[in-house]
Amino acid sequence: MSTREGASPRKSAKKASPGRPALRELAKQRTRQALIDAGLELFSQQGLEGPSLDAICERAGCTRGAFYVHFGDRDALIAAAMATRRQHALGTLLGAADLPIEKVLELFASAMESGAFPLPGAVRSSELVAACRRSKTLRAEHHRLLSATHALVTERLERDQAEGRTRTDVEARSLALLLLLAEAGAELLFDLGFSFDARGGAAALSALLRPCP
Secondary structure, X not given: OOOOOOOOOOOOOOOOOOOHHHHHHHHHXXXXXXXXXXXXXXXXXXXXOOXXXXXXXXXXXXXXXXXXXXOOOHHHHHHHHHHHHHHHHHHHHHOOOOOOHHHHHHHHHHHHHHOOOOOOOOOXXXXXXXXXXXXHHHHHHHHHHHHHHHHHHHHHHHHHHHOOOOOOXXXXXXXXXXXXXXXXXXXXXXXXXXXXXXXXHHHHHHHHHOOOO
């Protein structure tokens, strides 16, 4: 049947509202995040090998069946927890402020002095190393996270070099590796309970990074 002349065309169908598939996906994302949060909390309290999967699922408010929808095994959950923790640390130190590296080092020192670094409840470095030695999955994930951190710091240093804030007689990748080693060393010293001057160390690193006179 043709449309009568002058009659307004039929209104287009209403925009589809989020349906059940979208709601199911949202529920899955929430369950996955709840498992990661529960894992982070229990790993920090009991170590990486301490809490059982049943305990993690109970803390997350889900079943073992739900766990295996998201993670193939315990190591997959640990890897996801590692990534979440690393992203939080990077967001704190290299986040939206987009500061030059010298300012980032000042923030890092302040975080160490205030107890905000290492992250409260973080798994000890020795446990992480042991887990990476045991599991190829965890070692590969930790390598990926370290590589991503190295790339971000390198990018920031290259920008600082271009703006004349950082010395250019050493390539940015090598300077970034130095900072990565300093961060890992700081975590280890904290684990060992060794007292040191975080602000003085950050100032020394800043002095080494500044352009030569």
